[in-house]
Amino acid sequence: MGSTVSTIDDPAGVATNAVDLRAAREDIAKWLHRPEHDDGSLAPLMIRFAWHCCGTYDRHKKSGGSNGGTMRFLAEQADPENKGFAEARALVEKVKRAHPRLSVADICVLCGTVAIEATGGPRVPFKVGREDWTEDAAVAVHGKGGCPFGDGAHNPCGSRLPAADLGCSSCPLGSPAHVREAPTIAAVRATFERLGFDDRETVALILLGHQYGRCHPEVSGNENAWYAFDPAHWNLFEHGLGYLSVYGNIDQFVERTTAKGKRQFEWDMHGLKFMLLISDMALSWDPAYKAEITYYNRNRRQLRKDVATAWQKLIELGCDGRLTPEAT
Numbered sequence: 001m002g003s004t005v006s007t008i009d010d011p012a013g014v015a016t017n018a019v020d021l022r023a024a025r026e027d028i029a030k031w032l033h034r035p036e037h038d039d040g041s042l043a044p045l046m047i048r049f050a051w052h053c054c055g056t057y058d059r060h061k062k063s064g065g066s067n068g069g070t071m072r073f074l075a076e077q078a079d080p081e082n083k084g085f086a087e088a089r090a091l092v093e094k095v096k097r098a099h100p101r102l103s104v105a106d107i108c109v110l111c112g113t114v115a116i117e118a119t120g121g122p123r124v125p126f127k128v129g130r131e132d133w134t135e136d137a138a139v140a141v142h143g144k145g146g147c148p149f150g151d152g153a154h155n156p157c158g159s160r161l162p163a164a165d166l167g168c169s170s171c172p173l174g175s176p177a178h179v180r181e182a183p184t185i186a187a188v189r190a191t192f193e194r195l196g197f198d199d200r201e202t203v204a205l206i207l208l209g210h211q212y213g214r215c216h217p218e219v220s221g222n223e224n225a226w227y228a229f230d231p232a233h234w235n236l237f238e239h240g241l242g243y244l245s246v247y248g249n250i251d252q253f254v255e256r257t258t259a260k261g262k263r264q265f266e267w268d269m270h271g272l273k274f275m276l277l278i279s280d281m282a283l284s285w286d287p288a289y290k291a292e293i294t295y296y297n298r299n300r301r302q303l304r305k306d307v308a309t310a311w312q313k314l315i316e317l318g319c320d321g322r323l324t325p326e327a328t
Helices: 022-031 043-054 086-098 104-118 135-142 182-195 199-210 244-248 278-285 287-298 300-315
Strands: 254-257 263-269 272-276
Touching: 022 086, 022 104, 043 086, 043 104, 043 199, 043 300, 086 104, 104 300, 182 199, 182 278, 199 278, 199 287, 199 300, 244 287, 263 278, 278 287, 287 300
Parallel strands: none
Antiparallel strands: 254 263, 263 272
């Protein structure tokens, strides 16, 4: 059984209560700087990693989420949606060595939370107390493998994490996009409904995550940055353009298929390539999601507040009654 646990395992699984996180926050913010990685920062990767640790939650089955630290197990790491996280796990290991009182489960989501603030986003209050389950404890909850994986109804690989593109529906030629792309739109909504988020929260979280970083052909088959101007920093500006301006120029995007056979939409703006996944385009195609994009474009300050609230909700899914606010 032990052979299926990765190197970020903490056998002691020490829970944490009312810990002063200032030193840990400072270390994480410092270690996010990585000149040789993508756009010089691990922040986008750590935000994605934290989301993947939490996005397995199922409010109907009362399982999944960040508690238990199940991303430590090789079965969850083998989820095709979890490719490309080697450097994220290495950073978690580094933080664990420096701050051994913190559980790995806490560190995984703390890194993403600090990354938001360190790149110019809002500070999100953090609560500690997630446990690092043994593999036997995880198996008792999730079954073979010990991970909330394998029962996803909307991802061909079985993952509980969402797929970026489920292809077109069978519909008449010339049907509107929200009909043609109904499988992906429905899967996005079903994923966030399972987590317990409404359409407005869904849009806030997708905008949060996809203002950062870029796709890699060897990981997802897609390529390029979502927001080519500055993929390593907060771009949901209260004034000016920023990432929301991408949706104001949606007509400039054209569909293409990457060398790996993945569909995506691109806007080549004088040599700068902006990329949107099919699941991103859903925010423009679906009338209800589009209404939320319009709302946030007119209420930028509210978007910043809502992002912080939705992120805190996300990272606490499945942790009811066990978390304690960080010391202030």
